[in-house]
Amino acid sequence: MKCLKxxxxxxxxxxxxxxxxxxxxxxxxxxxxxxxxRGTAAADLKMSMxxxxxxxxxxxxxxxxxxxxxxPDAMAAANRLMKNQEDIGKAIAGYYGAAAGQxxxxxxxxxxxxxxxxxxxxxxxxxTAQKQADDKWQQNAVDIATFLSKAxxxxxxxxxxxxxxxxxxxxxxxxxxxxxxxxxxDVRAYDAVYEHILMMSDALSDGIVKQFPDxxxxx
Numbered sequence: 589m590k591c592l593k594x595x596x597x598x599x600x601x602x603x604x605x606x607x608x609x610x611x612x613x614x615x616x617x618x619x620x621x622x623x624x625x626r627g628t629a630a631a632d633l634k635m636s637m638x639x640x641x642x643x644x645x646x647x648x649x650x651x652x653x654x655x656x657x658x659x660p661d662a663m664a665a666a667n668r669l670m671k672n673q674e675d676i677g678k679a680i681a682g683y684y685g686a687a688a689g690q691x692x693x694x695x696x697x698x699x700x701x702x703x704x705x706x707x708x709x710x711x712x713x714x715x716t717a718q719k720q721a722d723d724k725w726q727q728n729a730v731d732i733a734t735f736l737s738k739a740x741x742x743x744x745x746x747x748x749x750x751x752x753x754x755x756x757x758x759x760x761x762x763x764x765x766x767x768x769x770x771x772x773x774d775v776r777a778y779d780a781v782y783e784h785i786l787m788m789s790d791a792l793s794d795g796i797v798k799q800f801p802d803x804x805x806x807x
Contacts, residue, residue, distance in 0.1 A: 630804045635791040641789040643672045658765045742795035751788045
């Protein structure tokens, strides 16, 4: 009975304290992952990419929660989210050059800025503005997929477009559930966001390993 109580307290803290939940997500993203025999360099890349894209979803979620409920920490979450786009761009720059990294950062910051507009429109019930923002968001997703596919032949454009569209869809579900105060749906939506982003992150890492095999030779 005592052990059961301790477990219940731990579960309750994970729900009530955002920092605990976030730490658990990030810990999961950092766990060792299987590689294709290319040594620790490939594993390190996969883990670092998972961390970056986990940050992307975690800080997006923090912003959604703050923005929907008009919390004072919305701007701080938005600033940290924008920094994450810079971090992702820098990671890509290590393989494709500074100009490519900056271009991706710009596209990703647009991705976030449009999402902010979309949330504002959804909150106020402005269907016209919401449709306009969503159209821009969808086009931005295609632009990101096109940019990445040109950089790496192992990232087919159509596949990346599907991945990006799924990212938008799962994130939209998260926003909608939050706006409707559908808390169970909100949790399920974030689980879907997180599961998908890990898949997408791994696909990007695998593509880099295939394109630059000399950088990932088994030690």
